[in-house]
Amino acid sequence: MPKIGMEPKRRADLINATLTCISRHGIDGMTLDKVAEQAGCSKGVVTYYFQNKEHLTIEAFKTFLAYYGLKIESDISSGMTAMEMMDVTMKHLLPPYREEEATSINVSQLDGIEKMHIPHIDQARLFVQFFSKAALDPKFQEVVAESYSRDFHGIAKIIAYGNQTGEMSVADSYNAAYGLLAMVIGLSFFRVADVPPIHGGDNRTIGEDFVRAFTSHKGM
Template sequence: MPKVGMEPIRRSQIINSTLECICKVGIEKMSLDMVAKEANCSKGVISYYFKSKDNLILEAFKAFLSYYGTKINSEVGKNMTPFQILKIVQKNALPEYYNIDKEFETKLNVSEIHGVGSMNIPPAKKAKLFVSFFSRAMVDAKLQAVLHEVYKGDCKGISSIINYGNKVGDFKETDINKSAYAIIALYIGISMLRVVGFKPEEIDDDVDVFWSVLNSMFGK
């Protein structure tokens, strides 16, 4: 039986270690023995908290997705403009370009036990996890259901930002839901292009492309 008060710490260590192992070998080859070694605990401790490999993958996926919302919410200020809020979403939601040889050296952390400032996923690992989990979601109904709920929440959040923009006069958008969906689609599309390292030579900055589309949508 684990010590009283250790559960949140142990769970976060195991989740982080699971994500590290997925970065190293992928979801299919990741094993509970491998996670136990990474987390410096017994396989029994992992089974006690997460029951099975499939459940551990599911909880790690939820933690990976929650990471983005936690980072975004921590940076949004009360008096920010709609565009300032969207820029915070863009900064945190889009994976960065990366140097694959260097980025894997840094450990990741998706737990806010020690504060949001300690949370970090190096760009190369973020790309690896993005592809690994989204590929798995294509054949895993439980992961797909989690993703549906997350995107539903994302669309609701973006819709609220657009609605706020309409109220303060920054936007004049009549179909809020359609615009929110289009913005989510932009995030996903650019994210996929970034994780495979594709950017046409004639485009200096794909973030400029992102904002030119948004500006045209909102008449800026």
């Protein structure tokens, strides 16, 4: 049995290790033994916290999706304008391409949200693995639905606030939020599939153009 008081850190280490193994080996190739090796513990410790591979994979998926919301909430402050809040949202939901130093996956809040990080290449690999699984597995579909429902309502609140302050002109904030979230998910897949914009560049600009249309007074 793990030492008393070590539970939060051990669970965090196991989730980080699971995401790392899925990024490297895929969900099918990820095993409890590989997770234990990556986390530096025994397989018994893994099964102490997570009943089986499915349980561990679902919890890792939940944490992967929650990562984005936590980063957004951490960077948004009450004094921001609606467009500033939207910029923060887009930065985390669809970050721009850039070179990264070799870093490891860390989705643990124990050392502060600012220390949480998933390298872009790992984000892409995990996106493909989890969403491929969710296409056929109802349990994974539930995780997606719950997570994106939170994101959807959060974005709609930002747009509604922009309407109130006069920064934005959107006929239906919920439709606009739904469309933006759907676009971000689609653009994320395009990135993974290496489908660039017609005119080249970073496909994040497509999402930014969509957001800029909110201020056009034409409505959405």
